[in-house]
Amino acid sequence: MSLTGKHILSSDLFDRDELERLFRLADLLVPVARGEQVTRVLEGAVMASLFFEASTRTRLSCESAFLRLGGAVSSTTGSEVTSMSKGESLADTGRVVGGYCDLVVMRHPEVESIHEFAAATNTPVVNAGNGAGEHPTQALLDMFTLHREFARLGKTMDGRRIALVGDLRHGRTVHSLMKLLSRYDSMTIACVSPAELGMPAPLLELAAARGHRIEESDQPATALKDADVVYTTRLQTERFADKPMPYSDDFRIDSSLVNRVCRADAVIMHPLPRDSRPGSNDLSADLNGDPRLAIFRQTDAGIPTRMALFASVLGVADGIAASLRPATWHRPAFTGPDDAPFYRNSTR
Template sequence: MRHLINITDFSTGEIESILDLADQMLSHPEKYRESQRGRILATLFFEPSTRTRLSFESAMLSMGGSVLGFATADSSSTSKGESLTDTIHTVSCYCDIIAMRHPKEGAPLAGSLISEVPVINAGDGGHNHPTQTLTDLMTIRREKGRLDRLTVGMCGDLKFGRTVHSLIGAMSRYEGVDFVLISPPELRVPDYVTSRLRAEGIPYTEAESMESVMDRLDVLYMTRVQRERFFNEADYIRLKDTYILDTDKLRFARDDLSILHPLPRVNEISVKVDADPRAAYFKQVKNGRYVRMALITKLLEQA
């Protein structure tokens, strides 16, 4: 039985096969309409989310499967003091696969160690978000036609931005990928991420100004400064508007740049950028549904 806890749990070959299936599902969704009939996905969201939870539910329903679960910890037995491991023991008796989001880092891994069904990490605190990474990889591959030989800029909250950590882990396995990490000093990528890059000899640059590096980028991955990750509100207020991508800044960018964002955005990308052909973030949302369909299918095949 396989789980998806960290994107690097899957080899690049396995990821490519998920992306291939997702591409087919996007092109011919009617072929998969009944493919998971009789199967149940449990969505356990101990931390609220709109996009990811709905994307998982939409993915399972699009394949004829069923969905059960909860959208906040308040509506689960956690509010009565039940441990995570007891919740997972119980829920794994009711379903065929679990998608789980939790505010604490490593919670999905803890769940997977005792679960009787595959567990998918749908986000654990500021740590990892591998299904967003699959979505990002699918989008980059569809937009750029490849996953290697790319200069990938990451901008915003790189400290608590779990999508950033997972995407760096995934992209660093491809030849010729170069990272440009744009953030204020307080929100730099954690040491465990950069120390792995250094150990593996993968090139990266840290920058504070978006404009100074814009013309180098094939992909620009914007992120939101997340209020919920700060213990101190004053720090959030001070840092939240550090980077705003607008049409002025895009004048420095290449014509074939792809702009991604895991969404939701607050104001880090001006709405005027939405009309720019380089904006790929709404395509990302659509891709997210199909890549989750492909992931659920692959994990259930091996369950």
């Protein structure tokens, strides 16, 4: 399957073969993402970056990914600074912006927004988050992170126990991730949330129909036992008209819980941002020195993954290997002081 020219609106687009092709390309692009090598396969191309909802990692890593490929970026943030504040429709905006660029990356708080926008243009549109719907590029980088983590641990993806923890009803990252996990074989997927914040039934049914074992629980301390991966999310308070009460203390994933119930080789993930305010009961900062914590390895995975996707959508992926050359500028260490020693010492 070729991604050239396609809209990337949902994780439904990716089968297992396509995922593994993208991961091979992302592996090749890791040194480019780190500033160690250079490619200019998208020189002259323009990406429009349209973020109508708050973003740090997704916006900056998408823009950095396109720039690292040699392209240029034109961006806007917030609907109040666009003509939509004057009543312009998403369809009109899509038709106009599509004429200004070669690829659009868009985030919007409404689920149907990305589909209305994409229907109005032939320019490829990449979904960077549509309300409580999906976030396919985040799911791709999450799976690329697992690809690298499992390779380091000598594991394969098939047959793993994955615990998804938190606000699974409104968390668009876990919606897209559920679809990609289900492309592999013989998974046990534990969906761990308060009852009113459970994974949407169609996603549970999809994974079950593909042969996976599904468990639902509101007890993290039990569900996290023997998990190969613990993927936790914050409470999506922006999706509620009235702010709900925060999670119970049971949903605080901290060193005490992890050391008590998790495997020594578990991979602990979070799409970020994590809510560090008192009473949030999200992923705790007291895990920052734990080598099982992969959240910053996830964020580092964002640029090569998105580079691989953009290169594929614009049809230049096959030219990357021959285009690589060493960077000539000073590049500081890409890791932080709390990163695991195996990661600080890695060259790829």
